Amino acid sequence: MKNVLLSTRDLKKVYGKRDSKFEALKGIDLDIQKGESVAIIGKSGSGKSTLMHLLALLDKPSEGHITLNGKNTSNLKQRKLNRLRNKEFGFVFQSFFMNANDNVLNNVILPLKIAGVRRSERRRRAMEALKTVELDDKAKNKAKDLSGGQKQRVCIARALVNNPKVIFADEPTGNLDSATGAKIEELLFNLNREKGITLIIVTHDEELAEKCDRQIRIADGKIVTDGKGVAKHDPSFIEDENLDGMRDRNHTKEIDVEAE
Amino acid sequence: MKILDVIHDANANLWRSKLRSFLTILAIFVGSFTIILNSAINAGVNDFMDKQIANMGGDGYLEMMPAETYDSLASMMGSNGPQEYTDDKDSANASTYLKEEQIEKAKKIDGVKVFNVLPNSSADYITSKKTDKRYRINLNLVVEGIKFDMSNGETPKFEKDAPYEIAVNEDLAKALGYENVADIVGETVQIAVPKNLACYTAIKRSECQEIIDVKVSGTQAPGILSMGGSRANLSLWNRINAINYEGMPAETNRSYQATADVDPEKIDDIKAELEKIGLKAMSVKDEAGMFQSFFDAILVVFNIFGGIALVAASIGIVNTLFMSVQERTREIGLDKALGMSNGKVFLSFSAEAIMLGFWGSAFGIIVSMVVGNIANKVAVETFLKDFPTFQLTIFEPWTMISIALTIMFIAFLAGTLPARRASKKNPIDALRYE
Numbered sequence: 001m002k003n004v005l006l007s008t009r010d011l012k013k014v015y016g017k018r019d020s021k022f023e024a025l026k027g028i029d030l031d032i033q034k035g036e037s038v039a040i041i042g043k044s045g046s047g048k049s050t051l052m053h054l055l056a057l058l059d060k061p062s063e064g065h066i067t068l069n070g071k072n073t074s075n076l077k078q079r080k081l082n083r084l085r086n087k088e089f090g091f092v093f094q095s096f097f098m099n100a101n102d103n104v105l106n107n108v109i110l111p112l113k114i115a116g117v118r119r120s121e122r123r124r125r126a127m128e129a130l131k132t133v134e135l136d137d138k139a140k141n142k143a144k145d146l147s148g149g150q151k152q153r154v155c156i157a158r159a160l161v162n163n164p165k166v167i168f169a170d171e172p173t174g175n176l177d178s179a180t181g182a183k184i185e186e187l188l189f190n191l192n193r194e195k196g197i198t199l200i201i202v203t204h205d206e207e208l209a210e211k212c213d214r215q216i217r218i219a220d221g222k223i224v225t226d227g228k229g230v231a232k233h234d235p236s237f238i239e240d241e242n243l244d245g246m247r248d249r250n251h252t253k254e255i256d257v258e259a260e
Numbered sequence: 261m262k263i264l265d266v267i268h269d270a271n272a273n274l275w276r277s278k279l280r281s282f283l284t285i286l287a288i289f290v291g292s293f294t295i296i297l298n299s300a301i302n303a304g305v306n307d308f309m310d311k312q313i314a315n316m317g318g319d320g321y322l323e324m325m326p327a328e329t330y331d332s333l334a335s336m337m338g339s340n341g342p343q344e345y346t347d348d349k350d351s352a353n354a355s356t357y358l359k360e361e362q363i364e365k366a367k368k369i370d371g372v373k374v375f376n377v378l379p380n381s382s383a384d385y386i387t388s389k390k391t392d393k394r395y396r397i398n399l400n401l402v403v404e405g406i407k408f409d410m411s412n413g414e415t416p417k418f419e420k421d422a423p424y425e426i427a428v429n430e431d432l433a434k435a436l437g438y439e440n441v442a443d444i445v446g447e448t449v450q451i452a453v454p455k456n457l458a459c460y461t462a463i464k465r466s467e468c469q470e471i472i473d474v475k476v477s478g479t480q481a482p483g484i485l486s487m488g489g490s491r492a493n494l495s496l497w498n499r500i501n502a503i504n505y506e507g508m509p510a511e512t513n514r515s516y517q518a519t520a521d522v523d524p525e526k527i528d529d530i531k532a533e534l535e536k537i538g539l540k541a542m543s544v545k546d547e548a549g550m551f552q553s554f555f556d557a558i559l560v561v562f563n564i565f566g567g568i569a570l571v572a573a574s575i576g577i578v579n580t581l582f583m584s585v586q587e588r589t590r591e592i593g594l595d596k597a598l599g600m601s602n603g604k605v606f607l608s609f610s611a612e613a614i615m616l617g618f619w620g621s622a623f624g625i626i627v628s629m630v631v632g633n634i635a636n637k638v639a640v641e642t643f644l645k646d647f648p649t650f651q652l653t654i655f656e657p658w659t660m661i662s663i664a665l666t667i668m669f670i671a672f673l674a675g676t677l678p679a680r681r682a683s684k685k686n687p688i689d690a691l692r693y694e
Contacts, residue, residue: 053688058597079601086599097594097691101276111598116262 004070005165005198006055007031011064013050013221024050026221027064034165037192037199039209042218049170051218052202056089056168057081086115090159090197092188094171096151100144104135107143108157115162129157133187149180156187166198167191173208185211261604270611273584274619281616284580287573288620289627292667294566296621296660297628298559300653305555308650309548314409315480316544319524320373321403322531323542324366325517326358330540358518362537366518369533371526376401377518379501384452384469386428386490390437397451399500402427402491403521411649413445413478416493424496425477426451432490433479444476453503470503472496481649570667573620574674577613581678585609592682593690606683613675617668624667625660 011028014021024047032038032055042048053059054066057073065074068084076084090111098107105126112122130136133153138146143154152172159167169188173181185208192199201212209215217224274281313319358377367375378401385394402408408415408427416425426449430441438444450471458468474496492500518539522530527543534541585592592605632653639652 056597058687082596082599082601084599085597091597093691097590099591110595113265114261114595114598114600114604 014062035196037212039212047221090164090167092169094174098143105139129161287576291569292621292624303654313544322520371523374521381500388436410478411481412442424474427491457507577674585682589693596687602683609679617671621664621667
């Protein structure tokens with residue numbers, strides 16, 4: 001399939017050594033299409049965050065590999081990885097991670113500054129991104145003076161300022177009340193629909209997960225279920241070991257053939 | 261990330277914790293202030309010594325006397341310890357005079373440009389029409405080709421047939437009745453010269469003195485080396501010598517010392533050569549040496565203090581930046597997640613260290629210049645009153661820039677430890693850090 005953006009094969013991640021060894025991921029096979037919105041769901045400790053870090057090229061797998069746009073990333077030099085993250089990815093975190101004492105504009109500018117974009121150019125693009133999240137009038141305000149929802153919108157502006165292919169959102173609504181959360185969700189899905197930005201959301205919020213095209217449920221470092229509408233089921237039911245065989249793996253298998 | 265952004269951010273980050281940065285900069289300031297002020301005093305002293313040396317004839321000026329004369333002078337002063345008496349050294353009076361062959365050999369030494377043999381000339385006193393008082397006078401000869409550092413007027417003309425001219429010390433000019441020392445230039449003063457032979461039998465000294473009129477060509481600022489000395493030109497010197505030796509046989513050995521102008525680069529070799537032919541030579545630097553080495557020793561001590569202050573300040577930099585790295589762990593994580601390389605993270609913390617060094621030395625320069633200039637004014641009115649050409653502190657731009665750059669480099673070295681820690685942080689761990 002030509003539209004595969006990110007795929008993993010037998011992805012494993014082990015923390016620690018010998019006695020304290022802990023297998024966070026036990027072999028993940030996954031393909032994410034361009035323009036897809038994917039929810040990675042799981043309880044804390046399930047390995048969902050580890051998976052996201054690996055997909056976002058923030059960390060290296062212990063075994064297996066990740067391909068981005070058909071290119072194997074495991075042989076890439078650190079410099080190239082940094083560039084890829086800077087140009088292709090956007091990040092939205094649960095606890096925002098902003099420079100609280102800096103103004104909104106400078107916070108949005110950060111990825112462009114790291115990329116070495118000219119002053120006037122990065123200003124223009126940051127204002128554009130702020131317009132998208134309807135915060136262009138707050139550009140000169142200090143980040144710490146904003147409300148939670150506004151902060152997360154600034155973070156979304158920061159995530160999309162470099163025109164990324166993928167936005168990784170780690171519990172984007174986790175720190176927000178449901179009304180503001182809904183607004184943030186709407187914003188993210190709009191970006192996904194209108195700009196075709198691939199959305200990878202890590203969450204344990206079933207409602208949010210349900211709004212995604214696809215839900216990947218992780219437990220104990222393995223994919224439990226993968227597909228549309230699986231999240232509707234009772235979570236306790238899904239974690240049942242017996243359901244392992246019921247996973248819809250057709251999708252993955254199909255790509256296997258294409259990739260080889 | 262562009263280098264200008266790195267510097268801009270480093271500065272902005274420093275002002276995030278103002279008090280902490282200020283205290284670190286203060287520590288660097290103490291060190292840089294001490295070292296910059298020291299170097300300014302050093303420059304001031306050196307400049308003064310250079311002027312003094314110029315007053316005395318310059319770097320290439322040598323005064324010579326027979327080694328025997330020097331030894332007996334030295335033993336008289338007690339600086340050589342007890343000297344053993346030997347018949348052939350001390351009984352032969354002639355050995356305290358320069359010999360023809362010594363003069364001939366000395367003239368041929370490589371690097372000797374001018375060699376003057378000074379006949380023995382002495383005067384009793386100097387006076388002027390403006391005063392009744394008579395003052396003792398200590399005469400030296402001007403050196404051919406050398407322009408002395410004059411505070412007013414000119415160096416006396418050296419030429420053999422020039423009119424009698426003298427350069428006097430400013431203090432002497434005042435004593436002679438010229439409250440405004442510049443007024444003495446061009447005036448005529450009187451010098452009393454003894455006829456040595458006649459003086460053996462004269463009842464009153466004035467009976468054997470001849471008074472000659474001499475034009476004052478200029479004045480010299482008082483100094484530590486040329487204190488009280490006056491400079492006569494060659495025609496005056498010869499005239500005085502002629503009066504001194506009036507009535508004595510022409511072959512009387514009249515030369516007891518010589519001066520030379522030599523190539524300053526070769527001065528040590530020339531001194532060694534002269535020593536071989538029995539002449540003890542003293543350069544102006546030799547005479548200035550004691551004073552200068554005393555001053556150098558004081559400055560070394562102060563520079564050590566400055567250095568210790570800088571070492572302490574460096575530890576302060578390490579500490580400040582470690583705290584900064586700790587506080588900004590999440591920020592570092594975010595920067596790295598967004599694609600900042602380890603090198604750039606290292607650079608941004610190093611830039612902060614360098615900025616600390618920059619501000620510390622910038623304040624050091626500004627404050628030491630203010631203090632130095634105040635000290636100059638105070639010094640001129642108090643303890644340096646007698647040395648108007650002595651500027652206590654001189655601030656040389658290049659010296660200050662190189663001190664500032666050195667301090668910034670030291671700050672950079674101190675910053676490498678925390679900067680390395682920051683650059684090694686794993687973005688995921690850093691983002692998780694609470």
